Amino acid sequence: MPDPLLITTADGLFCPDGDFHIDPWGAVPSAIITHAHGDHARPGCGKYLTASPGVPLVSLRVGTEVAGLVYGEEITCGKVRISLHPAGHLLGSAQVRIERAGEVWVISGDYKTVPDPTCTPFEPVRCHVFITESTFGLPIYRWPAASVVFAQVNAWWRANQQQRRTSVLFAYALGKAQRLLAGIDTSIGPLLGHGAVQRFMPAYRAAGVNLPELAGSEQAKEIRGTGLVIAPPSTANSVWLRRFGDCSTAFASGWMQVRGNRRRRNLDRGFVLSDHADWDGLIQAIRATGASRILVTHGQVPILIRWLREQGWQADALATEFDPEGDGEGGPAPVEAADDDDAAGRRDQPVAPG
Numbered sequence: 001m002p003d004p005l006l007i008t009t010a011d012g013l014f015c016p017d018g019d020f021h022i023d024p025w026g027a028v029p030s031a032i033i034t035h036a037h038g039d040h041a042r043p044g045c046g047k048y049l050t051a052s053p054g055v056p057l058v059s060l061r062v063g064t065e066v067a068g069l070v071y072g073e074e075i076t077c078g079k080v081r082i083s084l085h086p087a088g089h090l091l092g093s094a095q096v097r098i099e100r101a102g103e104v105w106v107i108s109g110d111y112k113t114v115p116d117p118t119c120t121p122f123e124p125v126r127c128h129v130f131i132t133e134s135t136f137g138l139p140i141y142r143w144p145a146a147s148v149v150f151a152q153v154n155a156w157w158r159a160n161q162q163q164r165r166t167s168v169l170f171a172y173a174l175g176k177a178q179r180l181l182a183g184i185d186t187s188i189g190p191l192l193g194h195g196a197v198q199r200f201m202p203a204y205r206a207a208g209v210n211l212p213e214l215a216g217s218e219q220a221k222e223i224r225g226t227g228l229v230i231a232p233p234s235t236a237n238s239v240w241l242r243r244f245g246d247c248s249t250a251f252a253s254g255w256m257q258v259r260g261n262r263r264r265r266n267l268d269r270g271f272v273l274s275d276h277a278d279w280d281g282l283i284q285a286i287r288a289t290g291a292s293r294i295l296v297t298h299g300q301v302p303i304l305i306r307w308l309r310e311q312g313w314q315a316d317a318l319a320t321e322f323d324p325e326g327d328g329e330g331g332p333a334p335v336e337a338a339d340d341d342d343a344a345g346r347r348d349q350p351v352a353p354g
Contacts, residue, residue: 054092
């Protein structure tokens with residue numbers, strides 16, 4: 001049996017034949033980065049490679065120069081061929097395809113399978129082994145159409161205006177915030193973005209994504225009672241938030257599928273909008289790969305593995321240290337949070353078929 005294409009080490013997924021890590025959580029000599037969220041792109045590595053559209057974002061995150069690879073372009077790295085393919089998660093997000101002597105593995109990174117005007121759509125990649133995330137890997141997670149969610153946000157914003165309340169919509173600063181801004185009705189009123197959101201806007205505009213201009217925090221008084229504020233969830237109950245006066249608060253996240261999560265966060269509204277695949281999206285993506293073996297990581301690992309095995313796939317767990325929400329800011333504990341004994345604490349182990 002040939003040596004495995006990937007092994008797990010103390011620093012994350014490692015390809016011995018290519019001498020690189022994928023989304024390492026330690027400082028390593030060579031890193032391939034699937035996307036720019038903080039739990040996947042960490043500073044301190046010797047050199048970085050990511051998909052070309054994501055170069056400015058990853059560079060912002062890691063604070064150093066980052067090399068880019070055009071989607072679909074193949075390069076040789078040691079004994080393997082690698083290419084990056086759209087993951088549909090956020091601008092520049094990518095799946096990593098690794099090939100050696102006809103054997104193909106694909107690492108999904110974080111992904112979604114529904115359209116998003118702020119990034120290149122997800123592209124299924126045929127392979128023998130598929131490593132998939134499972135953040136929302138439960139049948140209860142089935143997303144409504146984005147158009148329905150944006151209509152709900154618009155109606156909530158208008159209703160708040162009638163009551164002279166500022167609308168504060170919590171959303172992850174990279175990816176989700178930009179998707180919201182591309183989908184809402186910007187004619188309703190003024191828009192303000194927290195500094196964490198503003199930080200990433202130039203990269204999106206430079207990539208040709210059509211996004212509205214945002215007021216800054218110094219203009220808070222001007223938008224009170226009429227405006228929509230986009231801010232990261234960490235600003236909830238903060239001194240920063242008080243400058244907007246009487247507010248109605250909401251959160252845009254897949255976690256809002258479960259009403260208890262909204263109550264625990266003391267929110268007025270929850271909008272179900274996720275940049276991760278829902279249950280149907282996960283199954284659709286797995287089937288499209290044609291893979292015979294599926295390795296499942298961060299999220300609802302045991303539940304998805306059990307279902308896959310029942311359907312005839314060879315499926316196993318793969319331990320990683322990524323956040324459940326996969327955005328670097330964390331999310332509420334998932335329903336039926338998984339604790340896989342076989343995966344817990346596994347390090348320096350081969351990830352091999354069979």
